[in-house]
Amino acid sequence: MASRLKLYVTAWMCCFLFLPGLSARKTFKADTVTLISFNDFHGYFVKDAAAPGASALVQSVLEEKAASPHPFVVSGGDNFSGSFFSRMTKGEPLPEMFRLMGVTVSAVGNHEFDWGKEYLQSNSTKDMTYVAANIEAESECGQSWLPAYKILSCTLKNGAPFRIAFIGLTTVETQYKTSAENVAGLRFVHPYAAAAIQLAYHLKKEGKIDMAVLLCHVGTDMRVPGRFQECDTKMLPYMEGVNAIITAHSHKVVLDEINGVPVIQAGSYGRYLGKLQFKVTPVRKSDAFRVEYIGGDTIPVDRDKRHAGMEEYVEKYTRQYRFDEVLTRAEDDILRDSRAYSVMGGLVTASYVACFKKNMPADSCSLPVIGVNHAGGIRNDLYRGSIDRLEAANILPFAGQVVAYRFTGKMLRKLLDDGWNNPNGRLQACCLDVRMKGNTVCAAEYVAGGKAVAIGDDEECIVVLDDYITDGGDQYDSSLFVRPVVSFNKKGLVTTDAFIDYLKSKPSIRRSDVPAARIVRVD
Numbered sequence: 001m002a003s004r005l006k007l008y009v010t011a012w013m014c015c016f017l018f019l020p021g022l023s024a025r026k027t028f029k030a031d032t033v034t035l036i037s038f039n040d041f042h043g044y045f046v047k048d049a050a051a052p053g054a055s056a057l058v059q060s061v062l063e064e065k066a067a068s069p070h071p072f073v074v075s076g077g078d079n080f081s082g083s084f085f086s087r088m089t090k091g092e093p094l095p096e097m098f099r100l101m102g103v104t105v106s107a108v109g110n111h112e113f114d115w116g117k118e119y120l121q122s123n124s125t126k127d128m129t130y131v132a133a134n135i136e137a138e139s140e141c142g143q144s145w146l147p148a149y150k151i152l153s154c155t156l157k158n159g160a161p162f163r164i165a166f167i168g169l170t171t172v173e174t175q176y177k178t179s180a181e182n183v184a185g186l187r188f189v190h191p192y193a194a195a196a197i198q199l200a201y202h203l204k205k206e207g208k209i210d211m212a213v214l215l216c217h218v219g220t221d222m223r224v225p226g227r228f229q230e231c232d233t234k235m236l237p238y239m240e241g242v243n244a245i246i247t248a249h250s251h252k253v254v255l256d257e258i259n260g261v262p263v264i265q266a267g268s269y270g271r272y273l274g275k276l277q278f279k280v281t282p283v284r285k286s287d288a289f290r291v292e293y294i295g296g297d298t299i300p301v302d303r304d305k306r307h308a309g310m311e312e313y314v315e316k317y318t319r320q321y322r323f324d325e326v327l328t329r330a331e332d333d334i335l336r337d338s339r340a341y342s343v344m345g346g347l348v349t350a351s352y353v354a355c356f357k358k359n360m361p362a363d364s365c366s367l368p369v370i371g372v373n374h375a376g377g378i379r380n381d382l383y384r385g386s387i388d389r390l391e392a393a394n395i396l397p398f399a400g401q402v403v404a405y406r407f408t409g410k411m412l413r414k415l416l417d418d419g420w421n422n423p424n425g426r427l428q429a430c431c432l433d434v435r436m437k438g439n440t441v442c443a444a445e446y447v448a449g450g451k452a453v454a455i456g457d458d459e460e461c462i463v464v465l466d467d468y469i470t471d472g473g474d475q476y477d478s479s480l481f482v483r484p485v486v487s488f489n490k491k492g493l494v495t496t497d498a499f500i501d502y503l504k505s506k507p508s509i510r511r512s513d514v515p516a517a518r519i520v521r522v523d
Helices: 002-018 020-027 054-066 085-087 095-103 115-124 195-205 306-323 343-359 361-367 388-395 410-418 467-471 495-506
Strands: 032-039 071-077 105-107 129-133 135-137 149-155 161-170 186-188 211-218 244-246 253-258 261-266 272-282 289-299 326-330 369-373 386-388 402-408 431-439 440-448 449-454 458-465 518-521
Touching: 032 054, 032 195, 032 244, 032 261, 054 095, 054 306, 085 388, 095 388, 095 467, 105 161, 105 211, 105 306, 115 306, 129 149, 129 161, 149 195, 149 343, 161 361, 244 272, 244 467, 253 289, 253 369, 261 272, 261 289, 289 410, 343 361, 343 369, 343 402, 343 449, 343 458, 343 495, 386 388, 402 410, 402 467, 410 440, 410 458, 458 467
Parallel strands: 032 071, 071 105, 105 129, 161 211, 211 244, 244 261, 369 458, 431 518
Antiparallel strands: 032 272, 135 186, 149 161, 253 261, 272 289, 326 386, 402 458, 431 440, 440 449
């Protein structure tokens, strides 16, 4: 009898030795898992008025990780492109920054395509994986172009494994928010309609994961009913199997709970961290876990924090590219407003006019020259005080080409009307009085020397702008851009450089001196 009992005990102990994950899962009570996120960093590596910089972000993440049980750090996308720093370095030190923070998975942002598909794919093969369940290659219907998801795991108390699937989703706005050539051959399926979106349910059902997180470069906003800005994404919190949704793209600070699913977004430029925590409890007589959301936060990044390794990079690139060179002084705050004609919009577009007149003096004498720029291309404000090269360049970080086209007054009115009613923000302009009835542009008058002169439907003018909207970007009508000023466009002048040169030519900048477009109501 004693020998038989000894045999039973030995067999029982062997079960625990050979099934450590299962035994641990059934013997511990509960643990906590933490999701730490940031989004829309846009390569804001060097600290300026808009961003705390990589040094502060890295240190903040490391401290938050050290204070959090089982932390996973992820990005919501738009990692590299979107700052002057990124333009100059092509994002060179950012993979090292992500490595230090332990970021191994990211959603695909629309700006991930700014430097072409090849750049995105090559960065996805390094330490960090881009995931996108709703981007398909047109030649392979139903197949994800990049990995649809990535499973990360941690070891909980007593050695039990816990697996999380981060499922990537990308805004369908990418189709017109980046150059058409950069997304050629790709199809952006609406997130909720994508067959791959059922991954959360199927991966759990098949026992491959314990938790599912939607990692979305899809906009949310606390001021929008339902929070989700795109119509086809509002049902995401109602999908079976989803435990959390991390969003991006709209640059908003969001923390909410919809249908019991936490939804979070951490602003932009590394100014905030998102934090979600979950209680993990084993289900009795099962290999499954019960995952409960227990709280979240959006944490401002302390601009005074420093990480020694990142500081070395900051100093190196600041010296190399003269980021701290003072260009001029702002006597007032010069601000954007995507809902109206703004002073910042007037300043940017005035720099295009000056660029054209400097390079094409003969053409400038005979016709009105008007500058315009799509609202989304103007990314920051200028504040009273000295303006250095980095601050100025981050106004126009995407560095398009300055191009010019011959327009008739009728074409100009159509462009301005489309621009006023564009869902992506109002077209910015200078040197114009725009006559409006309701939300319809009735006429445009060229303003020079304090005088406004009407531009008749058949009269000609020159429109100078960044080239982004000329091929349909932001859903503008590309058929308007059919009469290029070829000799100017061949010069290959860059918007950011034109703006910097314009500021350098001014001893100071005052709001009252900026020739921003004005609305004249004729209701």
